[in-house]
Amino acid sequence: MDRVRTVASLLLGGALMVTGTGCSDAGDRQQSEPPPRSSSPSATWEDEASVEYSVDASTLPTAADLAEVPRLDVSGVLIAPFLVMSSGVAGAQPPDELTWPVAPSTDTVALETAFVPLTAFFAGSAEVNADGIPNVEEQAFAECERGADERCTFNTDTGRVTMRVPEEIDRTRPVHLIVQVEWDVVDSASPSSFNSILASYAVLLEP
């Protein structure tokens, strides 16, 4: 009888060793599985979200060229940036309150500079908070990247950059428009750096 029990015990232990399932339960098994794959290629990628473009290097500014960030021309109203940030310098903070210069409605805004921006960011909202700060969740936004596009172009023919306001920004009523322009800069003092300058403007566009 002992031999039978010995053999049975050995068989049981051997089975545990071979299958490796003896001490697991359903809960462990469930938790042992890898986390849900929440980023499959189809979920992560979109065809049109990556953009390549070209640019003439002679149009790229240095940091010194943008030491004084140009004003934004909106229907003849010159607007100074309320925030200028550099990717290489931390510390710039957005204002706690914001005032909105009023400008007549227009399809394009312009910058008195020949340096083609890397990107232009547009965000429009009908209402703002009491302090003049827009609610980001109420903003409709659009971006333009450097490169040819018929809906939003960087035009330097006249010696200044003109940017067309995307049609996604509703201008049938007064709109609080934020324009952020980004230049990538060539810094001769630190050529291996990876810098850009971002200037944000605010304007209340009449319908």
Place this chain on the structure above:
Amino acid sequence: LKYVPMKASVRPAAHEPWPLKPSRSEGTFGGVQPSPLRTFVYNDQVTKSLGCAVNLHHLVMKRIHRTLVAAVATCAVFSLLATPAMATESSPDDVPPPLTNAEMQAFVDSEPGSEYPDEWTVDASASFVVTEQMATTDPMARSNPYDSRTGITPTDPTVVGADPVASSSLENGTTAAVSPNRAPTPINCRASQDYPHRSHTIARRINTHMIGSCPVTPVFHSLAGATYRQMWYGWLLQTAVVDVTSKAYMKVNVAFRCAPGTYDRYRTYGRFYGLHTNGYKSVSYRDSYAFAECR
């Protein structure tokens, strides 16, 4: 150009896909799926060792010494197997450490597909090519090849010689000699960049992967990326990474720690640069946008 005509006010509840543009195929944008609170890495060797213990206990009690020797040896083997891969636990409550230089370097040096297999999604994007014209027009090309700011696409008709087909002559892995009377042979490198997304291995981290792959070993190979978060006043820089190697294949993870519980829109701006022995340099830019939840 990138337009996203939508209002953020339509933000869905947590763990629901953002109703953005349709994905390329099936799947939910952003992939916000709940993950288990605790991740337990199961290991069969643990229970195998337990089986050893059962056997040993019985053999000792029954004084079956000859079998005992064999069983001890067997258990020793299993124990050795189990030791390096013991069950581990991780919790999202643990604050992930920031990436160290060594970790980043290991990521770059590792072979393709050997790390982060569950989140390494690569865009089979078009190659890029740069002509000698670009090497002469870029003021940074002669002083410092790392910081060229000239980009070009293979299909750009305005650039002389920017014919991607021409690069097929380089498939044998050779490079043309520099000649003053002959334009260097174009070299196509591949630039791939995925979208800003939540890390699946480290909590509270947003990753964007970049891969640069050239058919021949370049003199310099550089990837630079910067990830921004959308604010009411525009884009706010979150992190910037620059890495340089002389290898034909390199990759960089533009990663940063995010605020848990947030659901923001991110943008990663990537620059791919290669300087080749025949004098050609190749530069390409990529921009990718995505919403990502931090947790």
